[in-house]
Amino acid sequence: xxxxxxxxxxxxxxxxxxxxxxxxxxxxxxxxxxxxxxxxxxxxxxxxxxxxxxxxxxxxxxxxxxxxxxxxxxxxxxxxxxxxxxxxxxxxxxxxxxxxxxxxxxxxxxxxxxxxxxxxxxxxxxxxxxxxxxxxxxxxxxxxxxxxxxxxxxxxxxxxxxxxxxxxxxxxxxxxxxxxxxxxxxxxxxxxxxxxxxxxxxxxxxxxxxxxxxxxxxxxxxxxxxxxxxxxxxxxxxxxxxxxxxxxxxxxxxxxxxxxxxxxxxxxxxxxxxxxxxxxxxxxxxxxxxx
Amino acid sequence: xxxxxxxxxxxxxxxxxxxxxxxxxxxxxxxxxxxxxxxxxxxxxxxxxxxxxxxxxxxxxxxxxxxxxxxxxxxxxxxxxxxxxxxxxxxxxxxxxxxxxxxxxxxxxxxxxxxxxxxxxxxxxxxxxxxxxxxxxxxxxxxxxxxxxxxxxxxxxxxxxxxxxxxxxxxxxxxxxxxxxxxxxxxxxxxxxxxxxxxxxxxxxxxxxxxxxxxxxxxxxxxxxxxxxxxxxxxxxxxxxxxxxxxxxxxxxxxxxxxxxxxxxxxxxxxxxxxxxxxxxxxxxxxxxxx
Numbered sequence: 001x002x003x004x005x006x007x008x009x010x011x012x013x014x015x016x017x018x019x020x021x022x023x024x025x026x027x028x029x030x031x032x033x034x035x036x037x038x039x040x041x042x043x044x045x046x047x048x049x050x051x052x053x054x055x056x057x058x059x060x061x062x063x064x065x066x067x068x069x070x071x072x073x074x075x076x077x078x079x080x081x082x083x084x085x086x087x088x089x090x091x092x093x094x095x096x097x098x099x100x101x102x103x104x105x106x107x108x109x110x111x112x113x114x115x116x117x118x119x120x121x122x123x124x125x126x127x128x129x130x131x132x133x134x135x136x137x138x139x140x141x142x143x144x145x146x147x148x149x150x151x152x153x154x155x156x157x158x159x160x161x162x163x164x165x166x167x168x169x170x171x172x173x174x175x176x177x178x179x180x181x182x183x184x185x186x187x188x189x190x191x192x193x194x195x196x197x198x199x200x201x202x203x204x205x206x207x208x209x210x211x212x213x214x215x216x217x218x219x220x221x222x223x224x225x226x227x228x229x230x231x232x233x234x235x236x237x238x239x240x241x242x243x244x245x246x247x248x249x250x251x252x253x254x255x256x257x258x259x260x261x262x263x264x265x266x267x268x269x270x271x272x273x274x275x276x277x278x279x280x281x282x283x284x285x286x287x288x289x290x291x
Numbered sequence: 292x293x294x295x296x297x298x299x300x301x302x303x304x305x306x307x308x309x310x311x312x313x314x315x316x317x318x319x320x321x322x323x324x325x326x327x328x329x330x331x332x333x334x335x336x337x338x339x340x341x342x343x344x345x346x347x348x349x350x351x352x353x354x355x356x357x358x359x360x361x362x363x364x365x366x367x368x369x370x371x372x373x374x375x376x377x378x379x380x381x382x383x384x385x386x387x388x389x390x391x392x393x394x395x396x397x398x399x400x401x402x403x404x405x406x407x408x409x410x411x412x413x414x415x416x417x418x419x420x421x422x423x424x425x426x427x428x429x430x431x432x433x434x435x436x437x438x439x440x441x442x443x444x445x446x447x448x449x450x451x452x453x454x455x456x457x458x459x460x461x462x463x464x465x466x467x468x469x470x471x472x473x474x475x476x477x478x479x480x481x482x483x484x485x486x487x488x489x490x491x492x493x494x495x496x497x498x499x500x501x502x503x504x505x506x507x508x509x510x511x512x513x514x515x516x517x518x519x520x521x522x523x524x525x526x527x528x529x530x531x532x533x534x535x536x537x538x539x540x541x542x543x544x545x546x547x548x549x550x551x552x553x554x555x556x557x558x559x560x561x562x563x564x565x566x567x568x569x570x571x572x573x574x575x576x577x578x579x580x581x582x
Contacts, residue, residue, distance in 0.1 A: 075553075124502040144500060173500070187501035191489060191508040196563035197540035198485045201533065202477060207570040209435060209464070210478035211415040213511040214570075217482040220504040221563040222571075229557035232548050242492065243545045247538055249488035254534045257523050262366075266520035272487035272512040279498040279505075280513075 002093065002160040004030050008065035010058065010080060012036040012045045015097050015123070016071030017135025020045070020052050022168045025137045035061035036132075044132045059087045067164065069121070070096035074230040077104050081111040088116050093157045095121045099184060100234040101148040101177035109152065117157035120148030120177055122184070123170055130224045141169035142288055146184075148177045171288070185238030192228060193239065194246060195221040293384065293451040295321050299356035301349065301371060303327040303336045306388050306414070307362030308426025311336070311343050313459045316428045326352035327423075335423045350378045358455065360412070361387035365521040368395050372402040379407050384448045386412045390475060391525040392439040392468035400443065408448035411439030411468055413475070414461055421515045432460035433579055437475075439468045462579070476529030483519055484530065485537060486512040 007023055009016045012034050023032045033053040036042050042054050055061035062068050062084050070077055077096055088094070094116055098104050101120040108118035125143040145165040149158050162172045175183075195218050207214070232239050249268075256264035298314055300307045303325050314323045324344040327333050333345050346352035353359050353375050361368055368387055379385070385407055389395050392411040399409035416434040436456040440449050453463045466474075486509050498505070523530050540559075547555035 124500065144502065146500065183497045183500050186493060186497050187505050190492065191505050193541070193544050194485050194489045195508055196560055197537055197544055198482060199563040199566050200540045200543075200559065201481065201536040202566060204566060204569055206474045206477050207566070208573060209415065209437065209474050210570065211435065214478050214482050215574075216507045216510045217486055218563075218567050218570075219507045221560070222567050223564070225557045225560035225564055228560050229553050232544075232556050233551060233553045236548050236551060239548050240545055243541050243548070245492040246488055247541055249491045250484070250534050250538055250541075252491075253484050253488055253523075254531055257527050257530050257534070260524060260527060262520050262524045265523050266516045268491065269487055269512070269516035269519050272490040272509075273514070273516055275490050275493060275495060275498070276509050276513050278495055279501065279509075282499060283506075 001163060002066060002091075002156055004066045004160070004164070006031040006033060006065050007067045007069065007164075008033040008035065008055075008062050010035050010061070010068065010070045011072035012041050012054075012132045012135075013071060014130055014132070014134045015125075015139075016069075017045060017048065017132035018125075018137065018139035019069060019071060019097070019168070020049055021135055021137035022140055023164075024049065024051050026167045026169075033061055033065065041132055048132060048135060058083055062092070063087050063089065065089065065092055067160070068092060068094045070094070070098070073227050074098040074100060074104065074234050078107040078111060081107055085112055085116070088112075090115050092116050093160055094118045095161050097121055097123055098234075099188065099231045101146075101180045103234045105148065105150060105177045117154040119153055119158050119161040120180070121161060121165065122146045122148070122180065123165060123168075124188075130227075138169070140165070143170055144288065145170035145172050146175050146180055147172055148175055148180050150176065171286070181235050182238050185235055185242050189231060189235060189239050190242040190246060192220050192223070193232070193243060195219070292454060293357060293382075293447055295357045295451070295455070297322040297324060297356050298358045298360065298455075299324040299326065299346075299353050301326050301352070301359065301361045302363035303332050303345075303423045303426075304362060305421055305423070305425045306416075306430075307360075308336060308339065308423035309416075309428065309430035310360060310362060310388070310459070311340055312426055312428035313431055314455075315340065315342050317458045317460070324352055324356065332423055339423060339426060349374055353383070354378050354380065356380065356383055358451070359383060359385045361385070361389070364518050365389040365391060365395065365525050369398040369402060372398055376403055376407070379403075381406050383407050384451055385409045386452050388412055388414055389525075390479065390522045392437075392466075392471045394525045396439065396441055396468045408445040410444055410449050410452040411471070412452060412456065413437045413439070413471065414456060414459075415479075421518075429460070431456070434461055435579065436461035436463050437466050437471055438463055439466055439471050441467065462577070472526050473529050476526050476533050480522060480526060480530050481533040481537060483511050483514070484523070484534060486510070 009020050035055045123145040125139045300311050326346045414436040416430045438453050
C-alpha cells in the first residue's frame with residue numbers, strides 16, 4: 001500500500017469539507033490540503049479547519065499530493081483532470097466522490113497520463129445541506145463507501161483508496177463503475193427524481209396541510225439542483241429505465257385504485273412494507289447509521 | 292358549546308390510544324371511555340392508561356357518551372354507525388379520525404338518526420407505527436386538525452368538536468369533505484403511493500446500498516397496509532388524478548434526462564427545491580412540528 005504524506009481535496013463543500021476534517025482527525029501524520037475557487041469558501045474553510053492548507057490555485061494544490069480527491073460537481077471532473085494532468089507527481093493516486101462512476105472512469109482514462117492511478121469512490125453520506133459550513137468530521141463514520149475499479153485499475157492504488165475510506169470510518173464495498181451506476185440509479189437517483197416530481201405536482205397552498213409524511217418523502221429534493229442535475233446527466237440510461245419502472249408500478253396502483261380493488265391495493269402496499277422492513281432489518285443488523 | 296361529560300373512543304390503536312391519553316390529560320373533568328374488539332389491545336390499553344374506562348362491548352361503550360370518536364379503519368365506519376345508531380344518547384356528537392372525509396359524511400347522513408350530530412375530523416398526526424403501545428399523550432400538540440362540515444352540519448356540534456381538538460393542542464382548520472379529500476390526496480395520499488411504488492421497483496439486494504435518502508423517502512410506506520388501502524379505496528378519483536399528475540411530472544424528467552438537457556433537468560429540480568423551501572418556511576413560521 002502506498003504511503004500517504006499529502007492528500008489534496010479539490011472542492012470544499014459539504015463533502016470536501018467533511019473529508020478534509022475527517023482526514024485531519026483520522027490521519028494526523030498526513031498533510032491535508034484543500035482547493036476552492038471561491039474566496040468565500042476558502043475563508044469559511046480556514047475558520048472551520050485551521051490546520052487545513054488552503055490553496056486558491058488548483059495546480060499548486062496538487063503538485064505535492066500523493067492522493068487527490070475531487071469533490072466538485074461531476075461535470076467538472078473532465079476539465080479538472082485535464083488541468084492537473086501535467087502537474088500531478090508521478091504515481092499520484094486520483095479519486096473523486098461523484099455519485100456516478102462510469103463517466104469519471106472514462107474521463108480519467110482518456111485524460112490522465114499512465115503514470116497517474118485513478119480509482120473511483122462514492123461515499124454514501126451527505127445530506128440535503130450544501131456548503132462547507134455543514135461539514136462534519138464524523139460524516140463517514142458507519143457509512144458505506146463504494147470503491148469502483150475496472151480491469152485497468154492499479155491494485156495498490158485501489159487498496160490505498162479503500163484503506164483511506166476505512167480509516168475515515170466507512171464500510172468499503174468494491175464494484176465495477178457500470179454496476180455502481182445501475183444500482184445507484186435505483187436506490188438513490190430514482191428516489192430523488194420521484195421526490196422532486198411529486199413536489200412538482202403540488203399546489204403550494206395545499207402544502208399548508210401537508211404533514212410529517214410529506215416532509216420526509218420530499219426531504220432529498222431540497223438537495224442542490226446543480227449537483228443532482230450532473231448526477232442524472234451522467235447516468236441517463238439507468239435513470240430513464242428506473243423512471244419507466246416507477247411509472248409501471250404507479251400504473252399498478254392506478255389500476256387497482258380505479259377499479260376499487262381493495263385486496264390488490266393492500267397487496268401492493270404490503271409488498272412495499274415488507275421490502276422496506278427487510279431493508280431496515282439489514283441496515284440495523286450491520287449497525288449502519290441511516291437515521 | 293356542548294358540555295362534555297363522557298367521551299368514547301372507538302378503536303385503540305396509535306391514534307385512538309393517543310386521543311384517549313391526550314383527552315385524559317387535557318380534560319381531567321371528563322370521563323374517557325375506550326372500546327376495542329381485541330382482548331390483547333384492551334389489556335395493553337389498560338396498562339398504558341389505567342384511568343381509561345375500557346369496554347369490550349361497542350354498544351355499551353357509547354350509551355353514556357356525549358362525544359363518540361371513531362378511530363378504526365375507514366371502511367369499518369358505516370357498519371359502526373349502523374351498530375351504534377340506536378343506542379347513542381339524544382344529541383350525541385359523533386366524529387371520526389379517518390383520513391378521507393367524503394364517504395364518512397355520506398355514511399353518517401345515511402345511517403345516523405337526525406338526533407345525532409356528525410362532524411368529520413382529521414388530525415394530521417401519527418407515524419408509520421401502529422398499535423396502542425406507540426400511543427402518546429402529546430401526539431396532537433402543535434399539529435394540524437382539519438374539521439369537516441357540510442351545510443347540514445350542526446353548528447354547536449362543529450364548535451364542540453373543534454374546541455375538543457384545540458384543547459388537545461391542535462391548530463384547527465375547517466373545510467368541506469370534498470375539499471379535504473382533494474387536498475389530502477395531493478399532500479398525503481400521493482406521497483404514500485409514490486413511496487410504495489418506488490420501493491416496489493427495487494431489488495432487495497440493491498437496497499443494501501441505499502442510504503439515508505432512500506430511508507426517508509420510503510418511511511411512510513411502512514405504515515399499515517390495511518389502513519392505507521382503506522384511504523385510497525375511499526378516495527379513488529382524487530388518487531387516480533394525482534397519480535396521473537405524478538406520471539406527467541416523471542415524464543418531464545424522463546424527457547429532459549433522455550435528451551441530456553441538463554438545463555431542463557436543473558430547472559425541474561430547482562422548481563421542486565423552491566417549492567419545498569416555501570413549504571418548510573411556512574411550517575417553521577407557524578411553529579408546526581413537522582420534524
